[in-house]
Amino acid sequence: MRATLLEIRPITGRDICYVFRCPQVAAAARPGQFVELKLTEGYQTPFLRRPISIFDTDGQETFSLLVRTVGEGTTAMMVWPVGHSVDVLGPLGNGFTWNDHHQTCLLVAGGIGLAPLALSARRLLEEGKRVRLLFSPRRDQALLEALPFQDRLEVATSENRAALATTLESLLEGTDLLLACGPEGLLETAARCAMAHGVPSQLSMERRMACGIGICLGCAITIRTNGELTYKKVCKDGPVFSGEEVAFHETP
Amino acid sequence: MKRPEVQLGRLRLRNPVLGASGCTGHGYELASYTDLSRYGAVSLKTVTPLPRVGNPPQRVCEVPSGVLNSIGLQNPGRDAFFAQIMPRVLECLDRDQIIVSVGGDKVEDYVELCRAVEERFGTRIAALELNAACPNVSHGAGFYSRDPEAAAALVAAVRNAVDLPVLVKFNTNFPNYLEVAQAIEQAGADALYTTNTPLGMKIDWRTRQLVLGNGRGPICGPAIRPIGVLRTWELYEHVNLPIIASGGICTWEDALEYILAGASAVGIGSAQFVYPDAASRLEQDLDAYLHREGLESIQPLVGAAHKS
Numbered sequence: 001m002r003a004t005l006l007e008i009r010p011i012t013g014r015d016i017c018y019v020f021r022c023p024q025v026a027a028a029a030r031p032g033q034f035v036e037l038k039l040t041e042g043y044q045t046p047f048l049r050r051p052i053s054i055f056d057t058d059g060q061e062t063f064s065l066l067v068r069t070v071g072e073g074t075t076a077m078m079v080w081p082v083g084h085s086v087d088v089l090g091p092l093g094n095g096f097t098w099n100d101h102h103q104t105c106l107l108v109a110g111g112i113g114l115a116p117l118a119l120s121a122r123r124l125l126e127e128g129k130r131v132r133l134l135f136s137p138r139r140d141q142a143l144l145e146a147l148p149f150q151d152r153l154e155v156a157t158s159e160n161r162a163a164l165a166t167t168l169e170s171l172l173e174g175t176d177l178l179l180a181c182g183p184e185g186l187l188e189t190a191a192r193c194a195m196a197h198g199v200p201s202q203l204s205m206e207r208r209m210a211c212g213i214g215i216c217l218g219c220a221i222t223i224r225t226n227g228e229l230t231y232k233k234v235c236k237d238g239p240v241f242s243g244e245e246v247a248f249h250e251t252p
Numbered sequence: 253m254k255r256p257e258v259q260l261g262r263l264r265l266r267n268p269v270l271g272a273s274g275c276t277g278h279g280y281e282l283a284s285y286t287d288l289s290r291y292g293a294v295s296l297k298t299v300t301p302l303p304r305v306g307n308p309p310q311r312v313c314e315v316p317s318g319v320l321n322s323i324g325l326q327n328p329g330r331d332a333f334f335a336q337i338m339p340r341v342l343e344c345l346d347r348d349q350i351i352v353s354v355g356g357d358k359v360e361d362y363v364e365l366c367r368a369v370e371e372r373f374g375t376r377i378a379a380l381e382l383n384a385a386c387p388n389v390s391h392g393a394g395f396y397s398r399d400p401e402a403a404a405a406l407v408a409a410v411r412n413a414v415d416l417p418v419l420v421k422f423n424t425n426f427p428n429y430l431e432v433a434q435a436i437e438q439a440g441a442d443a444l445y446t447t448n449t450p451l452g453m454k455i456d457w458r459t460r461q462l463v464l465g466n467g468r469g470p471i472c473g474p475a476i477r478p479i480g481v482l483r484t485w486e487l488y489e490h491v492n493l494p495i496i497a498s499g500g501i502c503t504w505e506d507a508l509e510y511i512l513a514g515a516s517a518v519g520i521g522s523a524q525f526v527y528p529d530a531a532s533r534l535e536q537d538l539d540a541y542l543h544r545e546g547l548e549s550i551q552p553l554v555g556a557a558h559k560s
Contacts, residue, residue, distance in 0.1 A: 218311045
């Protein structure tokens, strides 16, 4: 499937929002899902696709990706002109979910971990829910400019990860559901604090991936199910897991 | 258009393009991305007698023109494979397309598991593949690719125990691999499946640490194709068994190169990580090439480069 680059919106010195036209992805995308982009033609370097979270979609024609330029693949994207056509697989993965009981939602974003939470925020707001966003670290908050509906969110920031737990304490009061994405240290803190407050949490996890569709078993993550540790696939069983089941620092 | 069938010992396949074990899942994962009927066969992800959790992350890493991987034969073990995986496989693939890949430590592990697979699914699958190649396990598999006597004993024991065709996937990275191949031939295998995945390592200079959780792992992808072509060439000169070759095959031209070196069929691996329909595309392209050349099968091309 091909997607055409429609617009390039620089957000910060290293973060860029890429808007693509691809009705199949735009119409099907759910919050927390991702796409696998082939950054070059054929089998040229980089060989593997790159999994990137879906940042936003209009639900019909276009979707966008908020990308931090960090490596070979994301650097290659920077030279793409508007009109560039790229091979895309997706939307992939399970995504975030909620129900009618979740009226007040807290989104916890660590840096570029903001990307998969944006569409959740949009959909939650559309459903009339109260949405609060806790962003860390504060020095990175220029990234929030990427959010098209920033003024409708209650935004709090945390100085850094060390300060996160304290900030979370106050925000978890009255929260029905916590959704988070970011570095694992942040996710672990978020899950632990949520559990202590009896708030259900969902974490969007990251692993190096090869295929993105469940055939290579490359993206293993340790998950606790019924007290037992097993490897699950981030691409297919995730990328979103409940905070209770992610077994940080453990192996089966 | 006539489909180019291929004969590998007692095994007859609808075409010479296989999905390689460990890179094709169980076939059904790919159903929504590709035309599964285009596969000559799918070698399922290797099953072992007991569940294996697999190696610790990080398991994959991009290297120039390829992937380093270290999965460690993760599989749910025989019982879950029979009860949960095989029913789904039988729904999405035809009998002649299903190859069950078997792994183990001791010869008895392979024999018992092959026997159990045949008892339960013998009339509904095409062949058994002995995984004597996987370099990602501490004991067992790779062992049979190093020692001609051990390889022969394994193949003979399985051949005596079952009636299904037996393919032997072995590792060509040991200096005596031609001797091992000859031992496998004499022990009665139907075909040799060459896996050409030399081990590699990646170190992150920033963290000064090994990238793979297991430290080392095989390299797959286009990076290793010239090695695979040479191994196939050498095997063709030293054994009469049909050769199924794999190692960085992405396009029909790559497949043709292996065929000219001596392969009777080809296994598509990591190309499917990039394009889930890589094998079916390749099969159609190869078919179109044969048509252009006025050939009904690849047979006249197998090993054809040796004559010049």
